Amino acid sequence: MKTAAVAINRLSYSYAASDGRSVLALSDVSLVVEQGSFVSLLGPSGCGKSTLLYLIGGFLKQEGTAIHVDGVPVTGPGPDRGIVFQQFALFPWRTVLGNVVYGMEKQRVPRAERLDRAHKLIRDVGLAGFEASYPSQLSGGMRQRAAIARTLAVDPAILLMDEPFGALDAQTRGIMQEQLRQIWQATGKTVIFVTHDVREAVYLSQKVVVMSKRPGTIKEIIDTSFEGSEADARVQSAVEDIWQQVKLEFADAPAHA
Amino acid sequence: MRPLTLEKHPVLGGIVRYSPLLLLAAAWEASSRLGLVNEYALPPLSTVLVAWFQFLKDPSFYYHAGMSLMRAATGLSLAIVLGVTLGISMASFRWVEATFGPIVQMFYPMPKSALIPLTILWFGLGHLSKIFLIFLGCLLPMTLSSFNGARGTDKVLLWSASSLGASRWNRIRDVVFPASLPSIMAGMRTALALAFVLFVSSELIIANEGLGYLIRMTGDGGQYPAMFAVVLTVVSMGFLADRLLIAITHRVLRWRA
Numbered sequence A: 001m002k003t004a005a006v007a008i009n010r011l012s013y014s015y016a017a018s019d020g021r022s023v024l025a026l027s028d029v030s031l032v033v034e035q036g037s038f039v040s041l042l043g044p045s046g047c048g049k050s051t052l053l054y055l056i057g058g059f060l061k062q063e064g065t066a067i068h069v070d071g072v073p074v075t076g077p078g079p080d081r082g083i084v085f086q087q088f089a090l091f092p093w094r095t096v097l098g099n100v101v102y103g104m105e106k107q108r109v110p111r112a113e114r115l116d117r118a119h120k121l122i123r124d125v126g127l128a129g130f131e132a133s134y135p136s137q138l139s140g141g142m143r144q145r146a147a148i149a150r151t152l153a154v155d156p157a158i159l160l161m162d163e164p165f166g167a168l169d170a171q172t173r174g175i176m177q178e179q180l181r182q183i184w185q186a187t188g189k190t191v192i193f194v195t196h197d198v199r200e201a202v203y204l205s206q207k208v209v210v211m212s213k214r215p216g217t218i219k220e221i222i223d224t225s226f227e228g229s230e231a232d233a234r235v236q237s238a239v240e241d242i243w244q245q246v247k248l249e250f251a252d253a254p255a256h257a
Numbered sequence B: 001m002r003p004l005t006l007e008k009h010p011v012l013g014g015i016v017r018y019s020p021l022l023l024l025a026a027a028w029e030a031s032s033r034l035g036l037v038n039e040y041a042l043p044p045l046s047t048v049l050v051a052w053f054q055f056l057k058d059p060s061f062y063y064h065a066g067m068s069l070m071r072a073a074t075g076l077s078l079a080i081v082l083g084v085t086l087g088i089s090m091a092s093f094r095w096v097e098a099t100f101g102p103i104v105q106m107f108y109p110m111p112k113s114a115l116i117p118l119t120i121l122w123f124g125l126g127h128l129s130k131i132f133l134i135f136l137g138c139l140l141p142m143t144l145s146s147f148n149g150a151r152g153t154d155k156v157l158l159w160s161a162s163s164l165g166a167s168r169w170n171r172i173r174d175v176v177f178p179a180s181l182p183s184i185m186a187g188m189r190t191a192l193a194l195a196f197v198l199f200v201s202s203e204l205i206i207a208n209e210g211l212g213y214l215i216r217m218t219g220d221g222g223q224y225p226a227m228f229a230v231v232l233t234v235v236s237m238g239f240l241a242d243r244l245l246i247a248i249t250h251r252v253l254r255w256r257a
């Protein structure tokens, strides 16, 4: 049996709105993410995908012990859970190299090893030659590669990704999806991937978690780990199926770009 | 090859940019020479320049300029160090904001020169009263600009740092401080101008040395060209200091697009 990397048991979460009322963002969410698996959270804008990811990351505080990572209740962020944001979130005052070594500096990795690893990661994501560039000098795709390298540098067991390719053009997105797939296969990391793109979710993940509109609940969990000769055809039919499932949710949700 | 426009030429560009100043100088000379204004109220520029060259041969002039600069630089430096510390602490710790926020807001709009008699009462007629006044005046814009910069720190940058293993102190030093730098540098420019206002006005009122003192002495002695020469010295020093700060700002913020 596979062990659970992340176990969520009846999680609800409310934001305190500025007028003093509270906004229920997640309602009674239960989910198990197995170690080494690739799971997508899919749902319309505002359904609580980011909220769920930030709670797993420990960035948002919650009472109780509804979320366990490797059997331990989450109380805050930690280097066992790396995060990649849609808007890259690179430190703009650090170069690509400076960004990639930052986590290793905090983990007190010796300097020589730090630089070695950083240079290798930068090469792996295809940014060789841009070590000394500042994020403001890079294209969106290059920034996201740098952000992924920065997160991989501390070797987190779990990768949390919040619409990481949502701000990229279609062609760059395709290339990045392929690279992410390779990274996942090569490293065996657990990936929790937020998207509102059905095709992306089905193509990348083994399981697609379909969420309902706010307050977010889990509507359905669909197995999408296709292998073998008929994989392509089955990906296609799964996309159709899931599209049917979420059509209602998407249709009622506020429009988004 | 792109045509080199006049504005971009390294020398000619400067001449074009500052040509209004040349016009002003010509108007000054002419209005005085033609008797449009009283010669005592505005001695011709040429006479003022002659007085200036006299000063440049006089060692005591450098002593006065040095004293003023020392006071301004000391007061400003102290204000920068303390203001940045206080502003960032206010943004980072609720109790610091609760303690100092109301005081800063209360004193911000107050004209600092109103404190000159008080600082003399507390610190006497020497350096200390001037340095303290400059420090106090510059402290408020430095505190507020640092506070506003720190408060605007993008939360995904802080989250990224946390998940890479940064402690709270790490986050303040590695994220909040650099994120505040654009605002801090803008505040520094305001503070620099204020330091000039305050050293001149405090030395004008009571002092035994400094450029403000020299303005008063030459004015009281009826040496109006000399008085104007000292004023011109203050203006030029202010201009050069401001240019220097702008150059430093470009260097410090070179990571910006």
Ligand SMILES: Nc1ncnc2c1ncn2[C@@H]1O[C@H](COP(=O)(O)OP(=O)(O)O)[C@@H](O)[C@H]1O
Residues within 6 Å of the ligand: A015, A016, A017, A023, A024, A025, A043, A044, A045, A046, A047, A048, A049, A050, A051, A052, A214
């Ligand atoms: N800081 C916040 N304060 C109040 N409400 C929030 C805040 N952040 C998100 N929300 C609300 O919570 C719901 C879920 O948001 P989010 O998790 O960002 O959705 P998604 O990532 O699926 O688009 C939304 O309705 C949103 O308006």
Ligand SMILES: [Mg+2]
Residues within 6 Å of the ligand: A049, A050, A051, A162
């Ligand atoms: Mg989101």
